[in-house]
Amino acid sequence: MDTTEFRRRGKEMVDLIADYLENIEQRTVYPDVEPGYLRSLIPEEAPEDPDTYEDVVKDIERVIMPGAASPACTELETVMMDWLGKMLKLPEDFIAGTHGQGGGVIQGTASEATLVALLAARCRAVRMILASDPQRPETGITSKLVAYSSDQAHCSVERAGMIAGVRMKKIPTDQSDKYAVQGETLRRMIQEDKAAGLIPFYFCATLGTTPSCAFDHITELGPICNAEKIWMHIDAAYAGSSFICPEFRPLLNGIEFADSFNFNAHKWLLVNFDCSTMWVKKRSDLIGAFKMDPLYLKHDHQESGRYFCTDNSLFRSLKMWFVFRMYGLKGLQDYIRKHVELAKEFESLVRADQRFEISADVVLGLVCFRLKGSNEVNETLLKRINNGRKIHLVPCLLSGQFVLRFALCARTTESRHIREAWRLITQLAEEVMQELPH
């Protein structure tokens, strides 16, 4: 939608809201629908090609209004998570509208999803142990639990461990592994920890790490976790969106071993913040870990166990519904591919300049690069780039080297922006190299 159409549609939407407010007393305060009413009103999958805006807006009255905020909010969330799960070709276990026991739920951020999965895993582990040893005190169990993640994992994984009050160990990676966790390393740590009397219960794998977009080897790691009854959560916060393209979907192979999986649709799938999409293989693992049932939350349909939803007022699934229909699957794939192409274009520019080097494989829309030379010269270059306020780069450390990260993330980025950015970077690099001794 260009800005001309946005002006028109935005103003129509203002009128729609005003009409709703003016006529609100004609509506009932409580919906007259049965749970499950929504699924049959809309297609089972996202459209390949865009729907028209008129059709999308008409469906607000047809599909949403009869179910008001509840249950429409929960149901649309469940169905949109199925749409997206199908775009990602997730195993049926993760799709709610099947015979499986899983489904999707929207969180605010990937950090929240990591924590929610960790808490559910903690609850499952404690229950499993209590089932075989009912006399064992619960605090004695949690004090022995141990969770794992890559040393490249986002800091929120470590924080989740702090919040849940469990031991969290970082699995070492290095340049020879392309900064990805290997099965053998995890297996060794598990054996050592079990020998020391600890209870391994949770592994957070990362697909697309923050520093360098590295991919843990989940096809190796998954079977180890399954055999050891360790909950495997997959955090694909950034990279997850790309899995809707067949050519990137192999990066998700091994998902069948996971207990939960999450990525940020708000990061690279054109859905506005916040919308962090999470799937679990067993809904009851999540529901059971947080269940409370005071009288003021009771309702007639809560025993169905089919629905769960974190979001009863934000109605974040509406954003997904609009975006999926306005772009269609093909439009979303085009968007992902364009960013990856632009990243490859930037990579070529870097590789063509002998003063620079590429620091990690360019798989998606992130290019890790640096000036050949000291960390100091790269830190100075970064400072100079960001002080210019024309482009903004966030650095990382890889094997002790200070690395610049060029990340594609804006909807309107074009090739001319890439070339202009590179022109600026090389110009500043020249200045820095003249000033600083090599």
Add this chain to the structure above:
Amino acid sequence: MDTTEFRRRGKEMVDLIADYLENIEQRTVYPDVEPGYLRSLIPEEAPEDPDTYEDVVKDIERVIMPGAASPACTELETVMMDWLGKMLKLPEDFIAGTHGQGGGVIQGTASEATLVALLAARCRAVRMILASDPQRPETGITSKLVAYSSDQAHCSVERAGMIAGVRMKKIPTDQSDKYAVQGETLRRMIQEDKAAGLIPFYFCATLGTTPSCAFDHITELGPICNAEKIWMHIDAAYAGSSFICPEFRPLLNGIEFADSFNFNAHKWLLVNFDCSTMWVKKRSDLIGAFKMDPLYLKHDHQESGRYFCTDNSLFRSLKMWFVFRMYGLKGLQDYIRKHVELAKEFESLVRADQRFEISADVVLGLVCFRLKGSNEVNETLLKRINNGRKIHLVPCLLSGQFVLRFALCARTTESRHIREAWRLITQLAEEVMQELPH
């Protein structure tokens, strides 16, 4: 703002956004301001009387755009929390723009605030104990911690205990106490638990409980917590908004003993969901409990310790800024008072009908009432009311009695709605009483 003005202003806002998008390349990608730039650009307190809409919109370009999302988002949040804190006449300790060490931060819900306070309290308790006994294992400490709340507290308090993995005890209340926690009861439980080797560390007081809007006696409870180094968090999720009126502010007396305080501005202060406002007496208690500092989160100003903010993309403080200025303090007070008056009007209608009784003091906008008679007759009445879909009531149990709760919560509610609701309720009550034996 009526719907006619909403149509006009909404469309102006659509154009403002479209203009911004069309001209985005003329803006720098990173702001050129120093931390603290924002406070001096706006008044120190909310206006008494409404500002004009034109002035509010003009300030977006003058105040927000120079600071882009960051630091403008964090700074506006800090200043808006000060505005609101001053409306509530919070002690200076809780206001960031003073010499104190406290300040406010926006959370999504009161449940989140309860959990955040509990985690900060757990961290403080563990550190205090480790400071005097560095050899003690941390898991040995957490397994002895005990937190308290009223048996009337919202279920999210209990859930916070589950998440944090600490023991949570409910303090009994009864009808003779008006369902409020008394100092003596808490003192006795603390002594018993300490004698049993436990470590009391957290008390969540409720001002305005969910079932009956009861108020724990924080002037008694606060000094006990302070003497025992127990973190006192005050959850005033619903009632908190009313404290901006001088006549309701005494309900908050005792706040000076609290470590943290929270209420939902999205519940009764005309700010749209989500916006749950939380203050702490020591910012460092929160920052220290969750601190992580990987390279990709580093920035030049993080050591100031002056700013903390949960919300870097939602920019929830903008909603507060607009609402406070469009209503002015007087407008917001009028809104609260109108709801309380309408609740009193409903209470009079109930009291004038001998078949009904009032089940708890009507202090704010909630009326707890029931038919004199069995729980069964009241459950039937509730079902009949809600099935009518004209009004919607949520029940509670008070001392084993099934009670109906009439809650004022819509912006546009008028006296005619109260009278119409009562007409409906009495009509259905007659039907139910004819059908069911007494």
